[in-house]
Amino acid sequence: MIGRSEEYEKMFRIEQQLWWYRILHESVGRALCQQFGNRRDMVILDAGCGTGGMLDFLRRQGYTDLRGVDGSADAVAFCHERGLNASLLDLNDLAGYAPDQTYDAIVCNDVFCYFDDPALVRLLTELRRRLRPGGVLISNNNAFDVFRGQHDLAVGSTRRFVRADLERLFPMAGLRLRYTTYWSLLLSPLILLVRQWQRLQLRLGWRSPDEPTSDVYLPGNLVNETLYRIAHTEQKLISRTPFGSSLFSVSDPT
């Protein structure tokens, strides 16, 4: 994804409105409240913060000490445009970045897919080292290979996860998985249909794998609001679901 300026530009433009980001931001907000109650002064790092939608959401929720790092200069520039505290950093080099700085919470959304197992365990180990006592790592990741589509090609994602992957890798880094859920169960059939259609088009040569576009686009207001309502209602009614294109997790140091 790094280097694909148009993907960052799209993300920056619509991440505050698109149903998927809104649900994700609310899930992170809820996890923070469950851990820290009404506190708003914790030190929070968004590792792989993209164009800053998550940090901007948290700022609007009243959180005061927010920092972001990302390996894309485009992403960091968009964060700065939003007035956010963000730095350019390859997360493979996290150990050398402000090594004494620790955090109450680290958010790392949709970044693990760029790391193979050994690199991911190194990253997780460093994220865990940076957590203060009582701290949490909150991470959303793309799930289940069956959802692989041109979106994955567009954002350069190399892998998708299932819960067993996190159960295998997190303990290697000294992290305990406290909560996981896939989402959105109710919208899975629709997402699956779209992704399978994309795969078929690629296979038939109707779309070029060299010019993939991500699913980051804003549908009409009615469609966007309906998708948001469905996913939002699901999250209110069911705290854990067994299937979905994303896997949300909360973990802490063992």
Ligand SMILES: C[S@@+](CC[C@H](N)C(=O)[O-])C[C@H]1O[C@@H](n2cnc3c(N)ncnc32)[C@H](O)[C@@H]1O
């Ligand atoms: C799919 S985007 C997710 C962005 C953001 N976390 C969000 O939820 O909107 C993945 C982000 O990870 C960043 N990234 C990928 N590999 C990275 C690396 N090695 N170091 C730092 N950032 C990286 C990309 O630049 C991109 O902003």
